[in-house]
Amino acid sequence: MKFATGLIALAAVTVMSPAMAADINLTTEEYKPFNYTDGDKIVGFGADQVFEVMNRAGLSYDVEMAQWSRAIGLAEKKADYCVFTASHTAERDPKFVWVEPLNVDRTLLMKKSGSDVNPSTIEDAKAFTVGTQSQDYTESLLKDQGFPKIDAAKNMETTLKKLDAGRIDLVAVSEAFYNSLKKDGKDVDIAVVLSETVLSMACNPGTNAGNVKKMQDALKSMIDDGTQAKILANYQ
Numbered sequence: 001m002k003f004a005t006g007l008i009a010l011a012a013v014t015v016m017s018p019a020m021a022a023d024i025n026l027t028t029e030e031y032k033p034f035n036y037t038d039g040d041k042i043v044g045f046g047a048d049q050v051f052e053v054m055n056r057a058g059l060s061y062d063v064e065m066a067q068w069s070r071a072i073g074l075a076e077k078k079a080d081y082c083v084f085t086a087s088h089t090a091e092r093d094p095k096f097v098w099v100e101p102l103n104v105d106r107t108l109l110m111k112k113s114g115s116d117v118n119p120s121t122i123e124d125a126k127a128f129t130v131g132t133q134s135q136d137y138t139e140s141l142l143k144d145q146g147f148p149k150i151d152a153a154k155n156m157e158t159t160l161k162k163l164d165a166g167r168i169d170l171v172a173v174s175e176a177f178y179n180s181l182k183k184d185g186k187d188v189d190i191a192v193v194l195s196e197t198v199l200s201m202a203c204n205p206g207t208n209a210g211n212v213k214k215m216q217d218a219l220k221s222m223i224d225d226g227t228q229a230k231i232l233a234n235y236q
Contacts, residue, residue, distance in 0.1 A: 022060045022061050022062040022080075023059040023060045023061060023080070023208070023211055024054065024059050024060075024061045024062075024080055024081075024082055024203075024207070024211060024215075025061065025062050025063075025064070025074070025078070025080055025081045025082070026050065026054075026061050026062065026063040026064070026081075026082055026083075026084065027063070027064050027066055027070070027071035027072070027074050027075060027081060027082070027083045027084075028042065028046070028047065028050075028063065028064075028065055028066075028071055028083065028084050028085070029065065029066060029067065029068040029071050029155075030065065030155075030157075031044075031068075031085070031156065031177060032044065032177070032180045033045055033176055033177070033179075033180045033235040034046040034047070034084075034085040034174075034176065034177070034199070035047040035065075035084065035085055037065060042063060042065060044085075044235065045102075045103065045176070045231055045232050045234070045235040046084050046085030046102050046103075046199065047084070047085075048231045048234070049102050049219070049222065049228060049231055050084050050085075050102070050201060052218075052222060052227065052231070053099070053201070053215050053218045053219050053222065054215070054218075055218075056218035056221060056222070057211070057214035057215050057217070057218040058214070059211055059214060059215070067154060067155055068133055068134070068135055068136055068155070069134050069135040069154070071083050072086065072135055072202070073135070075096065075202055075203065075204050076095055076096075076204065077204070078204055078206075079204050079206030079207055079208075080203075080204065080206070080207050080208060080211075081203070081204045081207070082099070082201045082202065082203035082204070082207065082215075083201070083202050083203075084102070084200070084201045084202070085102055085103075085199045085200070085201075086137070086199070086200050086201065086202040087105075087107075087137035087174075087197040087198070087199060087200070088100060088197065088198040088199070088200045088202070089137050089140060089141065089197065091140045091144070092137065092140075092202065095202075095205075096202035096203055096204065096205065097202075097203045097204075097205055097207060097209075097212050098200045098201070098202060098203070099200060099201035099203065099212065099215045099216050099219055100198055100199070100200035100201065100219070101198045101199060101200060102199045102200055102201065102219075102228075103176070103198075103199045103232060104196065104197070104198055104199070105174045105175050105176050105196070105197055105199055106174070106175040106193055106194075106195070106196050106197075107137075107138060107141060107172060107173070107174055107175070107193070107194040107195045107196070107197055108172070108173055108174070108175055108178050108190050108191070108192070108193055108194060109125055109130065109170045109171070109172055109190075109191045109192040109193075109194060110170065110171050110173055110178055110181075110188045110189060110190055110191060111163075111169065111170050111171075111188065111189055111190075111191045112163055112164060112166075112187060112188060112189075113187035113188060113189050114187070115169070115189075117169045117170060117191065118191070119170075119191055119192050120192075121192065122145060122192055122194065124192075125147070125170060125191065125192050126145075126146065126147050126148060126149075128149065128169035128170050129149040129150075129151055129167075129168045129169050129170070130142055130147055130149065130150055130151065130168065130169065130170045130171065130172055131150075131151045131152075131153065131159040131162055131163060131168040131170065131171045131172070132150065132151070132152050132153075132159060132171065132172045133152060133153055133154065133155050133156050133158075133159055134152045134153065134154055136152075136156075137197065138172035138173070138194075139152050139172075141172065141194060141195060142172055145194070151167075151168050156173075156177075159171055160181075160186075163188075170191055170192075171188075172194060174197075174199075176235075178190065179236075201215065203215075
């Protein structure tokens, strides 16, 4: 358990004493540039905001980096658990209480550079096999939009390997994640824009309401004083 310090707090995964309970248990995944490990720290434009929120709110926390299915599953099932960075979708809306916005992002279908997969519309894209990761918001989005051939792997790393090997045709990702891949020199291109989504902290409905208000108030103060914009600029 820890209290964050500094303007933009960075967190290491910690083990709590059994005698002490954190105010909030945070879960997240490896998904650059939202949240990712850098040495023994968890960083990213989502992570940096969340840890600063906790600092300003004066709340103690524990944080776990996990597969997305576990990260969001814990927040669905356990009081005082919050997962980040989560897309606020219609399907998820009643399952959580929300601290937002951390950002607004577009969802894209991307393809391997040089591929002859060239859909011009969302309807055209439905003819192809689209990869995603299990329980990610993109899986629900693809289902809601009627995509018949969805390949949901356990994580995005596996999905990207499938795209590179030609086992799938397209991958559904956030625009921020796509931009991160391009910055790292990955051979991918945008095929189609799927949607726009609000990125958030998603907390179990059993989470202490006073603590949720403290987190939302802290985030609002970060937006008002320009801290959020500075954090986002660091990852562009």
